[in-house]
Amino acid sequence: MTLQQPALPATAVARPARRRDRGRLFQEIGMLAPAVVLLTIFLVVPFLLSFWTAMTNQPLVPRPTPVRFIGLTNFLRILKDDLFWTSLWNVSRFTFWVIPVQCGLAFATALLLHQKLPFRNVFRGMFFLPAITSMVVVCVIWGTLFQYPTGPLNQILGFLSAGRIQPIDWLGDPNWAMFSIVLLSAWQAYGFQMIVYLAGLQGIPDELYDAARIDGANAFQRFWHVTMPGLRPTHVFVLVITTIQAFKLYTQVAVLTQGGPKSSTETVVHYMVRTGFEEQKLGLASAVSVILFLIVLVIALLQRQLLRRFDV
Amino acid sequence: MSDLVLSATQMEVKRERSAIGSLRLVQTACILVIALVIISPLFMLLVASLKDDRFQILADMGSFRAFWVSNPTLSNFAEVGNLSGELAYGRYLLNSLIILAATVGAGLIVNSMAGFVLAWGSLRGRALILSLVIALYVIPQESIIMPLVIMVSRAGMTDTFAVQIIPWVASPLYIFLFYQFFAQLPKELFEAAEMDGASVFRIYRSIFLPLSLPALATVSILMGIEAWNQYLWPILVTQTDYARPIAVAIATFFGQDSIYWDRAMAASVLMMLPILALYLAFQRWFVSSFVGSAVKG
Numbered sequence: 001m002t003l004q005q006p007a008l009p010a011t012a013v014a015r016p017a018r019r020r021d022r023g024r025l026f027q028e029i030g031m032l033a034p035a036v037v038l039l040t041i042f043l044v045v046p047f048l049l050s051f052w053t054a055m056t057n058q059p060l061v062p063r064p065t066p067v068r069f070i071g072l073t074n075f076l077r078i079l080k081d082d083l084f085w086t087s088l089w090n091v092s093r094f095t096f097w098v099i100p101v102q103c104g105l106a107f108a109t110a111l112l113l114h115q116k117l118p119f120r121n122v123f124r125g126m127f128f129l130p131a132i133t134s135m136v137v138v139c140v141i142w143g144t145l146f147q148y149p150t151g152p153l154n155q156i157l158g159f160l161s162a163g164r165i166q167p168i169d170w171l172g173d174p175n176w177a178m179f180s181i182v183l184l185s186a187w188q189a190y191g192f193q194m195i196v197y198l199a200g201l202q203g204i205p206d207e208l209y210d211a212a213r214i215d216g217a218n219a220f221q222r223f224w225h226v227t228m229p230g231l232r233p234t235h236v237f238v239l240v241i242t243t244i245q246a247f248k249l250y251t252q253v254a255v256l257t258q259g260g261p262k263s264s265t266e267t268v269v270h271y272m273v274r275t276g277f278e279e280q281k282l283g284l285a286s287a288v289s290v291i292l293f294l295i296v297l298v299i300a301l302l303q304r305q306l307l308r309r310f311d312v
Numbered sequence: 313m314s315d316l317v318l319s320a321t322q323m324e325v326k327r328e329r330s331a332i333g334s335l336r337l338v339q340t341a342c343i344l345v346i347a348l349v350i351i352s353p354l355f356m357l358l359v360a361s362l363k364d365d366r367f368q369i370l371a372d373m374g375s376f377r378a379f380w381v382s383n384p385t386l387s388n389f390a391e392v393g394n395l396s397g398e399l400a401y402g403r404y405l406l407n408s409l410i411i412l413a414a415t416v417g418a419g420l421i422v423n424s425m426a427g428f429v430l431a432w433g434s435l436r437g438r439a440l441i442l443s444l445v446i447a448l449y450v451i452p453q454e455s456i457i458m459p460l461v462i463m464v465s466r467a468g469m470t471d472t473f474a475v476q477i478i479p480w481v482a483s484p485l486y487i488f489l490f491y492q493f494f495a496q497l498p499k500e501l502f503e504a505a506e507m508d509g510a511s512v513f514r515i516y517r518s519i520f521l522p523l524s525l526p527a528l529a530t531v532s533i534l535m536g537i538e539a540w541n542q543y544l545w546p547i548l549v550t551q552t553d554y555a556r557p558i559a560v561a562i563a564t565f566f567g568q569d570s571i572y573w574d575r576a577m578a579a580s581v582l583m584m585l586p587i588l589a590l591y592l593a594f595q596r597w598f599v600s601s602f603v604g605s606a607v608k609g
Contacts, residue, residue: 134583141353
C-alpha cells in the first residue's frame with residue numbers, strides 16, 4: 001500500500017483542553033490499548049528479536065550450551081552460500097517474468113472492462129475469483145493442469161500446434177519449473193491488480209478526455225497523453241506490490257516443487273524456512289529474514305521516491 | 313461552404329461509429345478469451361470433484377472430458393466432508409472456520425477502535441502512534457516468523473487455536489484503513505454527540521461504527537482471505553490434527569505418493585466455498601473502499 005501519512009482531521013487538532021477530562025483519556029487509552037499491545041508483542045518484539053537472533057548461534061531446539069553472540073558471522077555465511085544467491089536469482093527471475101505477465105494482463109483486462117461492454121460487472125467478479133482462492137487449492141488445480149506428459153496444458157499446446165510442440169515437463173524440467181510457477185501465480189493474483197487498475201481508470205476525470213477530443217486527439221493519443229499519465233501512481237503501486245509479493249514467494253514452491261528440480265525454484269523464503277526448521281539453524285535463518293526485510297524496505301522506499309517524483 | 317464542413321464531420325462521425333462498432337466486437341472477443349483462460353481451471357476443478365473414479369480423473373485430463381461429467385456424484389464430498397475418518401476434511405474445515413471467524417471478529421473490533429481513537433481522540437501522542445503504525449506496515453510477516461515461532465513455542469502455545477488467531481488480530485494496514493475511513497466523516501457527527509454528553513466509546517459504538525459498513529466489509533474480506541489462506545504460519549505452529557487448518561491438510565495430502573485426486577478436488581472445492589460466500593456478501597462495498605484508499609493513500 002502507499003501508506004503515506006495523511007493530514008489529521010482539522011477538528012481533532014484544535015480541541016479545547018478542558019474537554020480532555022480524565023474519563024475520556026482513560027477510555028481512549030482503553031480503546032487503543034488492545035491494538036498497541038498486540039502489535040508490540042507480535043510485531044515489534046519479534047522484529048527486534050530477529051535482528052538479535054540473526055547475530056547469535058541460536059538453534060531451533062534449546063541446547064544446554066548457552067546461546068552465544070557471534071556478530072555478523074551468520075550474514076557472512078549466508079553471503080558465501082551459493083544456494084542463497086541461487087534463491088535470490090530465482091526470485092529475481094520470477095519477478096522479471098511475473099510483472100509483464102500478471103500486470104500486463106491485469107492492465108489489458110482493466111482497459112477492456114472500463115469500456116461499456118455487456119456484462120462487465122459479471123466479468124469483473126469472475127476475474128477476481130482466483131484471487132480469493134487459496135494458493136494451496138490453486139496448486140491442486142495447476143498440479144493437474146501441469147501433469148506430464150498428458151496433462152491438459154500439454155494437450156492444448158499439442159492441439160494448437162498440430163503436434164509440433166512436444167509435451168513439456170512443466171514442474172520437472174529445471175528450465176520450465178520457475179516459469180510454470182509464474183503462470184499459476186499470475187493466474188491467481190491478477191484479479192487484485194485488475195481491480196486496482198480499474199479504480200485508477202475511474203479516477204481519471206472525464207473532462208480530460210473531452211478536452212483531448214476537442215483538441216483533435218485520436219484514441220491512441222488520448223490513451224498515451226491522458227490515460228497513461230493519469231495512471232502513474234497506479235502503475236507504481238502495482239509494480240511495487242507485485243515486486244514485494246514476488247520476493248516473498250513461498251507457498252507455490254513449498255507445495256509443488258520444494259525448491260527443485262536442481263534448485264531451480266528455490267526462493268528466499270523457502271531457503272529461510274529450510275535453514276530454520278529442517279537444518280534447525282535459527283540464527284542463520286533469522287539473518288535471511290533480516291535480509292528479506294531490507295529488500296522489502298528498499299523497494300518500499302523506492303516507491304516513495306517514485307511517487308514524489310511524479311508529484312502525486 | 314458551411315454545409316460542406318458539416319457533411320464532412322457527419323461522415324467522420326459515421327465512420328467513427330462503425331469503427332467503434334467493430335472495436336466493441338474485438339473487445340468483447342478479447343474479454344471472452346480472457347474469461348475462458350481464467351475460469352476453465354476453476355470449472356475443471358468443479359467437474360473433477362464430481363467424479364468418483366480417481367484414475368478416471370487423470371485419464372480424462374487429456375481430453376474435453378475434463379470439462380464434462382456424465383454421472384455426477386457427491387460421494388467425494390460426503391467422504392471428505394466427514395468429521396472423522398482417514399480422509400475427513402470436515403474437521404480441518406471446521407478448524408479453519410473457527411480461526412477465520414475469531415480472527416476477523418476480533419480484528420474488526422480491535423482495529424476499528426484503534427483507528428477511531430487515532431482519527432478523533434484527544435490523546436497527545438496520537439500523531440506519533442499513527443506514524444509508527446504506518447511504519448510497521450513495511451515489516452513482512454515472513455521476516456518476523458522465525459522469532460515468533462520461538463516465542464510462541466516457549467509460551468507453550470503451539471498446536472492451539474489461539475496461536476493461529478491472536479498474532480494476526482491487530483494489523484497496521486487495517487488500523488490505517490479504519491483511521492482513514494473515520495477521519496473523512498464530518499466533524500459535526502462527533503461534536504454533536506459530544507455536546508449531548510456521549511462518551512468517546514459511546515460515540516464510536518453508536519454513531520461511527522454503524523456508519524462504517526464499507527470499511528467493515530473491506531476489512532472483513534481482506535482479513536478473511538488472509539486468515540483463510542494462511543499456510544506458512546500454521547505449518548510451523550501445528551504438529552497434530554487438533555487445530556490444523558484445511559490449507560495445511562490439503563497440502564500434506566498433496567505430498568503423498570498416490571494422490572486421491574477425486575478427494576483432493578472435492579476438498580479444494582469445499583475450501584473455496586466459505587471465502588466465496590464472504591466475498592459475495594461484501595463485494596458491493598469492497599472494491600470502492602479498498603481500492604480508493606489503497607491507491608490514493
